[in-house]
Amino acid sequence: MKKKIAIFSGSFNPIHIGHLALANYICESNWIDELWFMVTPHNPLKEVRDLESNTLRLDMVQLAIQGYPKFKASDFEFALPQPSYTINTLDALKEKYPEYEFYLLIGADNWDLFDKWKDADKLISKYNLLIYPRVGHTINKENLPEHVYYIDSPVIEVSSTFIRENIEKGKDFRYFLHPNVYSFIKDKKLYTNE
Ligand SMILES: Nc1ncnc2c1ncn2[C@@H]1O[C@H](COP(=O)(O)OP(=O)(O)OP(=O)(O)O)[C@@H](O)[C@H]1O
Ligand SMILES: O=C(O)c1ccc[n+]([C@@H]2O[C@H](COP(=O)([O-])O)[C@@H](O)[C@H]2O)c1
Numbered sequence: 001m002k003k004k005i006a007i008f009s010g011s012f013n014p015i016h017i018g019h020l021a022l023a024n025y026i027c028e029s030n031w032i033d034e035l036w037f038m039v040t041p042h043n044p045l046k047e048v049r050d051l052e053s054n055t056l057r058l059d060m061v062q063l064a065i066q067g068y069p070k071f072k073a074s075d076f077e078f079a080l081p082q083p084s085y086t087i088n089t090l091d092a093l094k095e096k097y098p099e100y101e102f103y104l105l106i107g108a109d110n111w112d113l114f115d116k117w118k119d120a121d122k123l124i125s126k127y128n129l130l131i132y133p134r135v136g137h138t139i140n141k142e143n144l145p146e147h148v149y150y151i152d153s154p155v156i157e158v159s160s161t162f163i164r165e166n167i168e169k170g171k172d173f174r175y176f177l178h179p180n181v182y183s184f185i186k187d188k189k190l191y192t193n194e
Pocket of ligand 1: 022156
């Protein structure tokens with residue numbers, strides 16, 4: 001049996017407890033063996049304004065995942081063309097790691113927009129998708145296409161934008177972040193105007 005890897009891609013600017021708790025839940029379900037946080041240089045549907053460098057965002061993911069062997073941090077998209085289309089990433093991963101089976105992990109928010117993704121049909125036909133709930137987005141669980149599965153995970157509705165905005169205002173938002181990530185942000189004075 002091939003090892004099953006969930007790909008969780010995002011800007012992670014910064015990675016927060018919402019991402020981590022969800023990823024932890026997925027790893028402790030019976031769906032997959034490992035989860036790779038895929039740090040995206042340039043999300044095709046987002047502006048790169050306010051985005052910390054690829055390396056800093058990867059550093060924060062690495063700091064957050066220390067000590068939990070089912071998590072990996074990946075810089076795989078850094079070397080791929082930009083913007084970072086997920087179909088290109090999965091095709092390149094499949095070619096490089098034929099011994100693994102990849103599951104793309106996306107939230108119900110992204111599932112609602114999925115027809116706007118590049119080669120959405122191809123993504124569904126070639127890869128497995130795991131969809132998890134997000135507040136304000138209902139999933140029609142009975143009518144999901146083949147290879148698309150729903151995981152009823154708990155939802156911690158915070159966002160990187162909300163955390164960045166509050167750090168910029170001088171708020172102490174340590175409990176929204178892994179302690180290592182919080183210390184890193186403080187040391188490097190990230191997301192402030194200083
Ligand atoms: N609280 C959360 N719980 C679970 N998944 C989340 C949460 N917040 C974001 N995600 C998902 O994690 C992936 C990576 O997210 P991303 O780095 O864009 O975080 P974000 O918090 O949405 O960031 P931003 O506020 O900067 O847009 C995306 O697929 C996104 O839908
Ligand atoms: O491939 C696409 O067309 C595509 C469109 C939108 C988003 N994505 C990827 O999905 C990931 C999460 O996106 P988001 O907008 O929820 O942060 C991010 O890594 C993006 O590169 C990919």
